[in-house]
Amino acid sequence: MIAQPGPALYRLNLIRELREKEIKSERKRRLTLILGFGCFGFFVLSLLYSGMTIWQMEGVLTREEKKVKELHQEYQKYAAAKLIVDKSDLELLSDLQGKGIFWTKKLVAIAKHLPDNYSIIDFSYENNQLKVSGFGYPSPRQDQLLVLDEYLNKLRADSTFSDTFKKLQLNLADRNADRNVDPGRINFQFSAVTSTWKAQ
Amino acid sequence: MVKRSIQTSNPGVTVGIEYDHLAIRAALLNTDGRGAFSVAKVVEIRGEYGEDRNLLEGFRQVKAKLGLSGRDSVVTCLSGKQVFATQLPFRRLGKEEMEQALRLELRKTVHFEVATSTLDYQILGEDDGSNGGAAQVLVALAATALLNRQLGLLEKAGLKVMAVDVLPVAIANTLWAWKAGGESHHPLIAVHIGPQVSTIVIDGEYSPFFTRNVYFAAEDVFAPNANPVDREKRIQALAEEVSRSVIFYEKNSEVTGFQEVLLLGDHLEGAALMDKLQRQTGLPVQAMDLAGKTGMLRESQPGRFDLAVSLALRGEA
Numbered sequence A: 001m002i003a004q005p006g007p008a009l010y011r012l013n014l015i016r017e018l019r020e021k022e023i024k025s026e027r028k029r030r031l032t033l034i035l036g037f038g039c040f041g042f043f044v045l046s047l048l049y050s051g052m053t054i055w056q057m058e059g060v061l062t063r064e065e066k067k068v069k070e071l072h073q074e075y076q077k078y079a080a081a082k083l084i085v086d087k088s089d090l091e092l093l094s095d096l097q098g099k100g101i102f103w104t105k106k107l108v109a110i111a112k113h114l115p116d117n118y119s120i121i122d123f124s125y126e127n128n129q130l131k132v133s134g135f136g137y138p139s140p141r142q143d144q145l146l147v148l149d150e151y152l153n154k155l156r157a158d159s160t161f162s163d164t165f166k167k168l169q170l171n172l173a174d175r176n177a178d179r180n181v182d183p184g185r186i187n188f189q190f191s192a193v194t195s196t197w198k199a200q
Numbered sequence B: 001m002v003k004r005s006i007q008t009s010n011p012g013v014t015v016g017i018e019y020d021h022l023a024i025r026a027a028l029l030n031t032d033g034r035g036a037f038s039v040a041k042v043v044e045i046r047g048e049y050g051e052d053r054n055l056l057e058g059f060r061q062v063k064a065k066l067g068l069s070g071r072d073s074v075v076t077c078l079s080g081k082q083v084f085a086t087q088l089p090f091r092r093l094g095k096e097e098m099e100q101a102l103r104l105e106l107r108k109t110v111h112f113e114v115a116t117s118t119l120d121y122q123i124l125g126e127d128d129g130s131n132g133g134a135a136q137v138l139v140a141l142a143a144t145a146l147l148n149r150q151l152g153l154l155e156k157a158g159l160k161v162m163a164v165d166v167l168p169v170a171i172a173n174t175l176w177a178w179k180a181g182g183e184s185h186h187p188l189i190a191v192h193i194g195p196q197v198s199t200i201v202i203d204g205e206y207s208p209f210f211t212r213n214v215y216f217a218a219e220d221v222f223a224p225n226a227n228p229v230d231r232e233k234r235i236q237a238l239a240e241e242v243s244r245s246v247i248f249y250e251k252n253s254e255v256t257g258f259q260e261v262l263l264l265g266d267h268l269e270g271a272a273l274m275d276k277l278q279r280q281t282g283l284p285v286q287a288m289d290l291a292g293k294t295g296m297l298r299e300s301q302p303g304r305f306d307l308a309v310s311l312a313l314r315g316e317a
Helices: A016-081 A087-099 A103-112 A144-157 B052-066 B095-106 B144-156 B167-178 B228-253 B272-281 B306-314
Strands: A118-126 A129-136 A165-175 A186-194 B012-019 B023-031 B036-046 B073-078 B083-090 B117-126 B135-143 B160-166 B188-193 B197-204 B207-215 B261-265 B285-287
Touching (some): A016 B160, A103 A118, A129 A144, A144 A186, B012 B052, B012 B306, B036 B306, B073 B167, B083 B095, B083 B167, B083 B207, B095 B117, B117 B144, B135 B144, B135 B160, B144 B160, B160 B167, B167 B188, B167 B197, B167 B207, B167 B261, B167 B306, B188 B228, B188 B272, B207 B228, B228 B272, B261 B272, B272 B285
Parallel strands (some): B012 B073, B073 B160, B261 B285
Antiparallel strands (some): A129 A186, B012 B023, B117 B135, B197 B207
16 A cells, blocks of 8 residues: 555535534534433432432431330339439439538548647537637647647648638637636637638 | 645545546545545446436445445535636635625626525635735535535435535646645646536646636547547547637736646547647646556556545545
8 A cells, every 4th residue: 555645635615514513413412412421420429329318317317216215115114113313313412422521531631730739629510611629738838829820721731621611710719717627728719611601 | 825725634534436427436545644645446337327316326336346334434526517616816704704795706607596506615825915915715616406416315325425526626636636735836737528528627826726618528529439520520629628728827817837738537548639639739638647646556547536536635624
């Protein structure tokens, strides 16, 4: 086969418009076909996505229904045993957990920091106020006020005591009024209040 | 001014088909899409093709012999009295306006109904200024009924027609194909010998396209039982017509220096026609052979398949 470059020739064509129209029409048809397939594909994908979402939602619903059923069964079991916990019980429990005072720790703190030769003889707790009374024997230096002040400072610094009782004050520190009975004894009283305490 | 566009055929197979009422000729070309081509096969089927039925059968035979499918591009041309082609200077207009204006212009010269004809044009390049900057336009016109008839028959035969040319422009393309597309400073002359009418085409790179039909019944003149004296007279008459056309062209376009007279078509076997033409025009005369030129020597028959080959060469654009 011998090949050679093609010459440049006149390119008149009496059916040019006809063929151009056909080519345009073919292009349009192809475009329509592609768009049609594209839209159909998108529609199918949307259907699949919707189906999958519905399937997932149904799964969630089934699980939740199962949970509700289990809870209902549990409730029925409790109802049968008459072990119904009502609102007041829950409030009481919360009160006990949140507002209760662990007295052991407080009493340990009061005893731990108590100076030598001093004793606690009475304590009471009323209206969020703790009153502690006691007596002691001062040293020859007569520094009982300093000793009591230091004692209260130690209590203030002790977190096991001060977590509940934020304020402490010395109410009384005087010698025994009856000079015939134990004339060297010093009586004292201090009070501690919680944060919710209100003066009456 | 380069009058013709560069060939850019799509790769594949292109078929050129032309016919008259005695034969259908077709050429199958392989093109690589980058400008290279080769003639793969040529076919001639002789018969009586005056009737559509026979013509349809002939086209079917061509399709079978060339082994064509419905996807192979076919290029054909229209010929006859209802076909016209000319080159004229014309101002550039928009596509729609241009066609309307050309139709109005052609009504002055065309002898058949322009309104019911199909038109195509090609702007060849800007004018040299002598016509007020108008462009040179090559126009082809053919009766729509003739076009539809040929198109219908070819499509009915299962052939996919991609381009329809007119005979004079197809002959001009044959000239340029023969010159391998190279520029020619002098006009070229081609004479297509048909069974009833011969077509003279003169075209040059720097001179206008010209065409003229001459009544020359080649089928009668070259018939075996034709009167030799009558034959001589008719060939002489054709040679004189060709000579007159050349003189007319020289005067009108003020161009001279014709290179040669190239013959194509049927009935080119005898030496009488070439002798007379050479004597009358004073130019060397030879028969074209595009198939032979491209190396297809086995089926080479000078002049016979040149039109079909050039139709295939021009492609579907």
